[in-house]
Amino acid sequence: MMELKLTIINRAVPGSGKTTALKTIEDALDEYGVDTKSDFKVHSTDEFFMVGDKYVFDIAKLNDYHKENLENFKESLIMGVKIVICDNTNLLPWQCKAYTDLARLYDYKIVFLNIEPKSLEEHMETQKVTVQNPSAHNVSQDILERNIKDWRIYNDLLDKNTPINPIRHRHYVWDRENKCRKDVGVTEHFDTDFVISLPSWWDKEIIKNRLREIIKSIGKYDCIFHTCGNEKMPLVWALRGLNAEDNTMCILIHGKDHKEIIGVAQKFTQNAKIYNIEVDVFNLQEIKNRIKDFIEKHNLMSKKIAFNLTGGTKIMLLAGLSVATELKKKAFYIDTNQNLYSLNDNILKERIRPLSRVSDFLKANTQGLEIIQDTDMNKIKSKIGATRLLFDNKDKIRELYKRLYEYIDFETFKSKNFDIQIDSLCVSLNNKNLILKDKHQSVTINGDVDELVAYIIGGWFEEYVYLELLPLVEQGIIYDLQINTKLRNKTLAKYRHRDYQEFDILFTDGYKLFAIECKSGAIKAEHIEKLSHIKRQYGELGVICILIALYMPHHPTTKKKIKDSNFNVVNDDYAKNIVKLISG
Structure with missing residues (x-):
């Protein structure tokens, strides 16, 4: 020994x-x-x-x-x-x-x-x-x-x-x-x-089997076969759970459309050697033969081989399991809670390590796009007083927005100077100064006019929600919290309007990605459509969409669209309700 x-x-x-x-x-x-x-x-x-x-x-x-x-x-x-x-x-x-x-x-x-x-x-x-x-x-x-x-x-x-x-x-x-x-x-x-x-409900066999694997040093494999379908996260979780180390051979078994899945493997491994086996995903015998041919061609029988059979069709799973059983190799499956199971003996091995960054989720599904994360905590903190003041006067925000339409082009953010008073709330823009007053305090923000306009017509509420959720990061309930993340088309770098997608707030608990759309004014059809697009585009990541609204919608059509879209809607106790959504 x-x-x-x-x-x-x-x-x-x-x-x-x-x-x-x-x-x-x-x-x-x-x-x-x-x-x-x-x-x-x-x-x-x-x-x-x-x-x-x-x-x-x-x-x-x-x-x-x-x-x-x-x-x-x-x-x-x-x-x-x-x-x-x-x-x-x-x-x-x-x-x-x-x-x-x-x-x-x-x-x-x-x-x-x-x-x-x-x-x-x-x-x-x-x-x-x-x-x-x-x-x-x-x-x-x-x-x-x-x-x-x-x-x-x-x-x-x-x-x-x-x-x-x-x-x-x-x-x-x-x-x-x-x-x-x-x-x-x-x-x-x-x-x-x-x-x-x-997990908290752990079983003795999990410890025994994992410890045996560590002692035998079989936690690191020479070669891992992955069955792949359209969804990308099963491959991401497998690359983490099965330790795709330097010089590990990663063999991707897939159908005809495979370029994106290769990109995912490259992003989530460093020096692994990536190979492809293209198959008819519904032909059991062909899949088995192609796997065996690859093993024979590369002299892998004496190597430590594992099979990740999470992705792809059920036929691919059956073919992979058949070969693994015949050759006495390990076969694994990852469930929707990121638990790693051994298919050879139907034993739960462990829960896969979490992904701690929002960008880890995005890069699995953003081929050709640049991820721009520019959360500036100093800027956000410098406006805390103004942000709190506006939220304290939230009952006046609807009327404020009506008045702002007289001065601001909401499409271009171009604005004239203005001085608006609603009861005790006074909001004025004077060149590069935004001045906010109520009966308790007065706050002045300095900056670029476009940024000040973006802040007053809704950015303030995004920052308020962000600040409310920030303690959840400090408590470890949220792993990463980002505001105003953008996906940008690299090929359009010379153009001003090149953003492919913008997210108000994104966060992760390590296993799921959450997208928040913040609305401080009336909820319109385009806001629901934006969340719907995010859900469609990033559904493979299991993204959970949340609408946080200062005012709940009253129009029956809007309410029905929200219900039909199956979004989570929050309009009070933001942090408390987010914790409930995370826990399930």
Whole structure:
């Protein structure tokens, strides 16, 4: 058996089942032939607080116990123990950095066992000390809430390719004098080679099978066959889930129209070698023969081969599974929740790592288009006072827009100077100054006239919604939030009007793309048509369309069009309702 040097870092909120997971890991290692009595060590700071079968926490001893646990962990590495586990919560990158640094120093591979949190109520239930569970830690509700939040905020940093988000990925240290967390800047990624991602309802077999694969180093394949149809996201998720590493052969099995699918593979792999097998997607025998011919021609039988059978027709799935079974190779399928299943034994392997950027979704379906993301937080923040003032006077916005039609061409944004008063609200444009007043405050914005006009006729509401959703990024509920993203036709670069598509607001929770159209005035047919176009054009990405309106429509035809289009409509408690839509 190959020599093992493996460090496992548990990352989970208290009550996620880490104790059961550890026993499962131990059982899996026993089955694989590891002597768990001598070559399996678990190091947990919590163990120092155990008095008999009860957990007695003393914060005064916490730092000393952390240091002692780290020393014991280091000793196991020095002794060459094959499997060394850090069984702390490890929710934040800096909490486990000392352990992963030691693992690198002593040439250990690093695996994170990452368990998705349950509901707060379920975690609270596990913390109750009972006769049946005397060792429960009795962690408070406040700490559990913060732990769940921290798990979500930093979860995507298990993927080293995730860009650091300076809003969400902050590094904190404990300020002993003020007894609070202190922000010291941007954090780093978790240091890891493999991740075992478990849903909150995880099953023991998921851990066992994934751990066996890691130990055998079959998580990285030499060659992966992908059945492909018109939809592009199944291929994107497979390229993430099956680790298309440098020099991996990616073979795309497809029908006649294949240029776009090749482009997707090129965008989501770096140095993988991409090949094509064009087939009649409804001819079972032809597909099987073409796959076997390719394997024989390239001498692949001795290589580590996998089949991703998510895309394409059912005939393609059957053909691929037949060849995989015959040649005793692995076959996988990814469901609509991005869970990776082994078709050989019908076992859930893991949930695929999230995509943390809006642009990751867009580039799967934007061949020939340039993605322009120019969210300028400084500009948005400089107008917060004006944005809040306008929202506070939202009952006057409808009348304001009626008056603005006298001064502004809403097509070209050309405007005369104006001075409009509606009750206590006063809005005036004087050259490059937009002045807003009500009975509580006065705010002046300076800038280009076109930009000021775009702001007052609707841009302010987009920025208000953006600011309302921004805390969801900080909480890790939203991974990426963009305002006024544009898709631009590269071939029309010399023309002024070259935008192919503009989105008011886009965001992702890591697995779905959400498109928001913001309307501060009357909702018209063209606004519904814009969302309908987005849904048609980007339906392959599973985009969820949301209409956020300052005023709900009253016209029966407009209401029917919205209903027929199956859009989500929100007109109050924007952040709260968005969270509901994300959770499903």
